[in-house]
Amino acid sequence: MTPSAASLYDRVQRVIPAIEWPVFSDDIDAILKLKRERNAVILAHNYQTPEIFHCVADIVGDSLALARKAMEVEADVIVLAGVHFMAETAKLLNPAKTVLIPDMRAGCSLADSITPHDIRLLRQRYPGVPVVTYVNTSAAVKAESDICCTSGNAKAVVESLGVPRVLMLPDEYLAQNIAKQTDVEIIAWKGHCEVHERFTPEDIREMRAAHPGVTVLAHPECPPEVVAEADFAGSTAAMSDYVGTKKPSRVVLVTECSMSDNVAVEHPDVEFIRPCNLCPHMKRITLGNIRSALERNEHAVTIDPAVAARARLAVERMLAV
Numbered sequence: 614m615t616p617s618a619a620s621l622y623d624r625v626q627r628v629i630p631a632i633e634w635p636v637f638s639d640d641i642d643a644i645l646k647l648k649r650e651r652n653a654v655i656l657a658h659n660y661q662t663p664e665i666f667h668c669v670a671d672i673v674g675d676s677l678a679l680a681r682k683a684m685e686v687e688a689d690v691i692v693l694a695g696v697h698f699m700a701e702t703a704k705l706l707n708p709a710k711t712v713l714i715p716d717m718r719a720g721c722s723l724a725d726s727i728t729p730h731d732i733r734l735l736r737q738r739y740p741g742v743p744v745v746t747y748v749n750t751s752a753a754v755k756a757e758s759d760i761c762c763t764s765g766n767a768k769a770v771v772e773s774l775g776v777p778r779v780l781m782l783p784d785e786y787l788a789q790n791i792a793k794q795t796d797v798e799i800i801a802w803k804g805h806c807e808v809h810e811r812f813t814p815e816d817i818r819e820m821r822a823a824h825p826g827v828t829v830l831a832h833p834e835c836p837p838e839v840v841a842e843a844d845f846a847g848s849t850a851a852m853s854d855y856v857g858t859k860k861p862s863r864v865v866l867v868t869e870c871s872m873s874d875n876v877a878v879e880h881p882d883v884e885f886i887r888p889c890n891l892c893p894h895m896k897r898i899t900l901g902n903i904r905s906a907l908e909r910n911e912h913a914v915t916i917d918p919a920v921a922a923r924a925r926l927a928v929e930r931m932l933a934v
């Protein structure tokens with residue numbers, strides 16, 4: 614049976630108040646219809662709001678999962694409910710498809726922190742040292758890199774190279790957090806995620822004092838002193854798995870706000886404490902602009918073919934690890 618907005622509300626009623634639902638239901642019905650008409654699929658990142666994540670998305674996950682799944686999409690159109698570098702990665706891996714990003718302004722402070730020119734200068738300064746680039750970068754930066762990584766596979770990627778030191782760009786905190794787990798020397802850049810850099814060790818201590826027994830899971834884009842206060846650090850996919858397998862009675866996910874809402878839908882028996890740092894870029898994506906992306910075929914992602922070929926190699930090397 615084809616789902617409708619009315620049949621989907623049960624799924625999200627714990628995180629979307631009934632009074633707010635009428636605001637969403639018309640767009641949800643329109644998007645479900647447009648997806649069928651246009652043979653489109655929606656890929657949504659874990660930081661998308663629940664009405665997108667649970668009601669219109671076909672594939673959800675962290676950036677690694679979205680990259681892997683984008684490659685396998687057979688539909689004609691991919692709408693990326695996430696930020697621009699994710700849409701570029703989908704286009705790199707499945708270039709024959711139309712890839713739409715509903716708002717071109719959905720950027721990322723990490724992607725903005727480094728340019729291809731910066732990487733060329735680093736290569737001059739550290740000759741022969743491989744460049745491992747976080748997927749949170751533009752295609753032009755990926756094209757200058759040897760291999761990509763995500764927060765879910767960064768350690769494995771670094772160690773797969775079989776070298777004593779690597780440049781790991783652009784997230785300084787991810788690089789420092791991975792450096793603690795490996796013997797490979799890691800040279801970092803000064804980029805930060807504007808959402809995760811705001812968490813402090815005091816925040817974690819205050820949460821523990823206010824919510825005794827709480828299990829604290831932190832994203833490795835947080836500063837190392839925040840990760841040190843947590844019970845576990847991992848990508849959004851790893852956090853979600855942790856909740857599903859360990860079933861803590863009370864948990865706090867030290868990451869972007871919507872993640873807790875999305876995981877809470879699957880685990881009604883777990884109490885989620887919700888610290889809230891919103892990603893303004895992720896929040897540029899709404900049901901309204903997903904609907905208009907499908908209606909108007911906007912905004913199609915394009916990448917210079919010469920850049921795309923080199924960037925694709927760096928992403929494919931990562932996926933092969």
Ligand code: SF4
Nearest residue numbers: 721722806807808892
């Ligand atoms: S949460 Fe941070 S890393 Fe993710 S898109 Fe927003 S700014 Fe970029």
